[in-house]
Amino acid sequence: MRFKLPMPAQIIMRKIARISLAFALGLSALSLAARADEETGLEDAMPTEQLQQIKIVGFGDSLMAGYRLPANSGFPEQLEQALDERGHDVSISNAGVSGDTTTGGLARLDWSVPEGTDLVILELGANDALRGIRPEITERNLDAMLSRLKGRGIAVILAGMLAPPNMGSDYASQFNAIYPRLAQKHAVPLYPFFLDGVATNKALLLEDGMHPNEKGVATMVTNFLPTIEPLLQKLQKPGTSGN
CATH class of the missing domain: 3.40.50.1110 (SGNH hydrolase)
Structure with missing residues (x-):
């Protein structure tokens, strides 16, 4: 016999799962952005050829x-x-x-x-x-x-x-x-x-x-x-x- 959560509880759990997924995706995007900024900063700091x-x-x-x-x-x-x-x-x-x-x-x-x-x-x-x-x-x-x-x-x-x-x-x-x-x-x-x-x-x-x-x-x-x-x-x- 399965234990069934009341309908309101199921809705809440789904919302929590969606929030967790969005949070994880957000952290990943921030990490990628930080890495890109770091690489760009390194490129800017590198010497560039000029006359x-x-x-x-x-x-x-x-x-x-x-x-x-x-x-x-x-x-x-x-x-x-x-x-x-x-x-x-x-x-x-x-x-x-x-x-x-x-x-x-x-x-x-x-x-x-x-x-x-x-x-x-x-x-x-x-x-x-x-x-x-x-x-x-x-x-x-x-x-x-x-x-x-x-x-x-x-x-x-x-x-x-x-x-x-x-x-x-x-x-x-x-x-x-x-x-x-x-x-x-x-x-x-x-x-x-x-x-x-x-x-x-x-x-x-x-x-x-x-x-x-x-x-x-x-x-x-x-x-x-x-x-x-x-x-x-x-x-x-x-x-x-x-x-």
């Missing part, structure tokens, strides 16, 4: 230094901003010294370009031409600078210069040939004329008619971008970062 910032030095004379321009308006500063807007992670230091010649540049090169530099924009020679320094001296100094930077594993863009017309055609032919020759010798990119698009435009020059104003520098940066961007793609180095 390291490219460190650049603008090494030159007053054209690089930003002669008589407002703060942060020189070529290195405007170039960094333009590259940042185009998605490049770069840091550009201004190592321009007004009045510097290639001889002066060679003397200060090692301490002006710190360790960890990835790229140097080498812009010197304008003052050599203005002072009538023999082209062979200018070439020898630039050659030595390129060799030193290459020996340190630093990439270089050589920014060319043209001799002023008043120096005469013989001087100009010797001087102007320096930059293409050295770029080929050292296998570095050449930007043929640093003042391209600016040199003869009074609206883009200061009152001295020699140095670019703020708008002139902006024009120089725009013209320079097609030369530097392909090199930045080659210089990108993967690094790691973690939270």
